[in-house]
Amino acid sequence: MQPWFIDFAEGIDDGEPVYLACEECGSTALPPRTVCPECGTRTLEERSLSETAAVTASTRIFSTIPAYADETPYTVGIATFDEGVKLTGQLRDADEVELGETVTVGVEQRGNDGWLVTFSPTG
């Protein structure tokens, strides 16, 4: 696992998640970018990110990679933050989730240095 992702995950764990906003064009992105993917400038500024997001898509996974083979079926989704960025995470506390449903974004530690992003329905 890369150091930048550990930093990102620890930010979520500490209740201080971050994202990047472009001062030039206003678009948003997740770390670890140096260059704005939309306008190409290097004016990305780190800002604090919401701790909840709305589910944009989800899938229930039945066949998977060895690391998760003992945990099927499980649900993975992409959730969209008010700030505009989207993040991929695994659903907790429920098997299914409605599109648009609000989830709290968290992380779980896996193995020695692994971090898994999780989504828990707030409702």
Add this chain to the structure above:
Amino acid sequence: MTVQIAGVASTPFGKHPDSSTRELFTDAALEALEDASLSVHDIETLYVGNFVGDVTDDQAHVGAMVADYLGARQAASMRIESACASASSAARSGVQAIESGDADVALVGGVEMMSASGIGEITDALANAADNEYENEAGLTFPGIYALMAQTYMNEFDASQEDLAAVAVKNYENGVSNPLAQRQEETDVESVLESPPIATPLNLQDCCPITDGASAAVLVSERYADEHGLGTTVEFAGSGQSSDSLALQDRRDLSRTRAAERAAETAYERADVGPDDIDVVELHDCFTIAEILAVESLGFFERGEGTRGALEGETAADGRIPVNTSGGLLAKGHPVGATGVAQLVEITKQLEGRHPNQLDDPTVGLTHTVGGSGASCVVNVLRTGGA
């Protein structure tokens, strides 16, 4: 100065437990050279697509390995890797080598040995094309990524699992008459819907199989074809390649493949054709939803209307725009690093009038190959017209 296709070949796709990466590629390359009436010593440049070989075989440096075992040590050789678009990228590189004047004869192809690995291992290897931190670490598989695209599309355009299944039904049917295809049996909508779930809404029959296979094409300059009386009848008309975000989460619209739109625009412009001029298409249907997204990004259907292709027969062999007359990745099989050239093999055979599902005199054909969830896309356009 155009680049001509002098010879093509694919091995049978499926399981080759007694073969290996070097042997299978050699089989395809020798057959393509025989088809071209050229010898291994004529090859000046060799580009081979290979995606997961370092994981499945513990073997990198695949370019030199296959040049060596093919008996073409004189050639400049290189492995090209852009996930499932590797072989299409290799073909582009071969075309560029000839167009630049660096070579007159280029062997391009691809090879992948996947069936010896367990399903878990191969899923893991394929996942290397996704974003490791943001996607794989979250337990998101490749079928899972396409499932998210499918769900978004279905929700946005009111499409159903039955609409997706229609793609599998069409391509399985085309595969039945292709002797090289891995799946040689028809299916129906009900069977697709009742096949085991892989990642909802995608079932087993919405997904391409795990495939061993190799493909090769011999490319030559127009002058070389002329001087050696090769009698070539198919040429490269144009090519485009583009990129998109590595992770699906970084796309504004999860059901839109921008790299494909951009690659198609470039390829059409360079070939001086538009979607209406294309007579036959081999596109990247790694999952049923992928074909629907592809026919839209290539401009054959308006956005949201791609399901019509298979449902109403417009993409059938006898339809308005025949798609995947080979059976596509779903039925022909998907040896990931070989697929782009496998598609060129099929289109070349169609344009030369020797395809098992031969259409009525096609003159312009197109291939579309996707790497990952769409972070890479290559579009190649071929047309009749020899040296």
